[in-house]
Amino acid sequence: MEKVNNLIAERLSEIVNTQVEFEQGVLVTISRVAATAGLGLARVFITCLPDEKTKEVIKILYKNKRMLRAELGRMIKLRRVPKFSFYIESGEMDAGEENENRVNEILGKLEIEK
Helix, strand or coil: CHHHHHHHHHHHHHHHHHCCCCCCCCCCEEEEECCCCCCEEEEEEEECCHHHHHHHHHHHHHHHHHHHHHHHHHHCCCCCCEEEEEEECCCCCCCCHHHHHHHHHHHHHHHHHH
């Protein structure tokens, strides 16, 4: 699942940087993506410079999420292109994220053993 998350983050970053217009001087980076196992939803974590423009950037991304999803579907072939929700990257993992990562790791090991 990590490879899929990395691929989605990489391609989504390309789309955001080439097809979404932000105010001049604003830098947006897709720091990571956490997609659900069935690819129904992907949490997209962003960083933004300057920090005070982050809320505006999130609004712009939500306005463009249909286009982002369509373009991602054209760029990579997945059985399902996930819907996006956008989050501000805090740089720290909370307990829920650590637990989720641990569960995904265990599930990945179980699939390998089959």
